[in-house]
Amino acid sequence: MSQSYNRGLVEDFSRWKEFSAGMWAWIFHKFTGWVLIGYLFTHIAVLSTAIEASSASSSAISEGTDVYSTTLTLLESTFVVRLLEVGLLAVAVFHILNGIRLLLVDLGIGLESQDKTFYASLVLTGAIIVASVPTFMAGLGGA
């Protein structure tokens, strides 16, 4: 059951240096959550081109010239989209790692080291992102 909690105005930049690791974890979890739900709606909207593509001729589908295939090809050939995909992976990985951390804290595990696990979540997110960049950039510009 959710309860309300007054954390003051987070957008007041001058307060940022006073925030603890737990507060940053809370802010990042909310931010990444908003991004992910926004992406889910966008993702279904893009995939909805499948409705029109399903009535394309079988030759268009096998050649990949239907609207679904051409839309995805166009998006994937755009550098900004590839960059946004890496960003999406970053928010998803952080949200997952911090979510696991929250679950453990909820269960009473690691409460006293919750700042260390937050920093570990950030470092691990960074490492996974760096490692995945070559895969996410593959095939861009005919490479």
Place this chain on the structure above:
Amino acid sequence: MWLLQRVTAAFLVLVLAFHFFLLHFYHHAFEITFAGTQTRMQDIGYFATMWLFLVTATFHGVNGVYNALVNQGISGTPKTAVKAILGLAGLLLVAQGTRVALYMNGFLA
């Protein structure tokens, strides 16, 4: 709801990892075509997994937004309105996602 949010989270971690690995590492996203999507979605196990992915992601996301807003302090009529709007948005997303999935596997044409 607390438990359901955690159960859907655990499921999403697994399916999201599968989704990412399949469509970014095994097949590359730039190679995705409607023909390939059709082939995958005609497998009933894959279709069921993707549909459950849609439903759990929608629930987890919409319920998470609701929790965040309650945590922020909304109450009374705004809280009721937010609950109704998010509920409707979630239902519409699942309905559209299901429709798209049924076009992908050829059930609707």
